[in-house]
Amino acid sequence: MSKILLSQQEIKSIVSKMAKKIQVDYQNKELVVIAILKGATLFMADLIRHLDLNLYCDFLRISSYGDCMVPGKLRLEFDLTQPVSNKHVLILEDIVDSGQTVDFVYQHLSNKSVASIKFACLLAKEKYHGRKVDYIGKVIPNQFVVGYGMDYQGLYRNLPRIEIME
Numbered sequence: 001m002s003k004i005l006l007s008q009q010e011i012k013s014i015v016s017k018m019a020k021k022i023q024v025d026y027q028n029k030e031l032v033v034i035a036i037l038k039g040a041t042l043f044m045a046d047l048i049r050h051l052d053l054n055l056y057c058d059f060l061r062i063s064s065y066g067d068c069m070v071p072g073k074l075r076l077e078f079d080l081t082q083p084v085s086n087k088h089v090l091i092l093e094d095i096v097d098s099g100q101t102v103d104f105v106y107q108h109l110s111n112k113s114v115a116s117i118k119f120a121c122l123l124a125k126e127k128y129h130g131r132k133v134d135y136i137g138k139v140i141p142n143q144f145v146v147g148y149g150m151d152y153q154g155l156y157r158n159l160p161r162i163e164i165m166e
């Protein structure tokens with residue numbers, strides 16, 4: 001059983017609102033948008049279509065030794081394909097829970113001499129109190145959600161809306 005948390009229309013409005021801020025903040029800057037695989041792919045596809053900027057896309061994949069609902073130790077599984085030195089970097093994450101993934105990516109990029117680094121997440125759980133995320137689409141209750149890129153055991157990424165797993 002699952003319950004709808006965000007409709008397609010609500011997701012659309014969250015993404016376009018965030019894109020307006022990003023558009024202003026990166027005006028006249030060359031940007032590398034990096035999606036964390038696999039969850040942030042739909043978010044990236046929708047967000048970048050709102051951005052009238054010179055931007056490059058790249059991807060990072062981080063895997064966890066834990067199961068889907070309880071994360072374990074993190075490991076880099078797939079790295080960037082282009083150098084990011086002197087580039088403005090915007091990392092896209094589907095959802096921030098403990099903040100472990102964001103911290104890991106921040107560490108990974110910290111010695112690459114980037115011009116700037118920011119994080120944008122579509123969703124953040126209420127329990128997240130870290131300060132690394134610059135753009136948060138919506139803060140949600142501490143429940144497990146699926147859809148719009150987010151999965152449970154590899155499934156449900158293709159749902160156009162976001163549902164709470166019950």
Ligand code: IMP
Nearest residue numbers: 039096097098099100101144145150151
């Ligand atoms: P964190 O490292 O604890 O912040 O967790 C973030 C990562 O765990 C995200 O990249 C997601 O892949 C996954 N994740 C956390 N919460 C959820 C959820 O509710 N649904 C699906 N994936 C989640």
Ligand code: MG
Nearest residue numbers: 036037038039
């Ligand atoms: Mg993920």
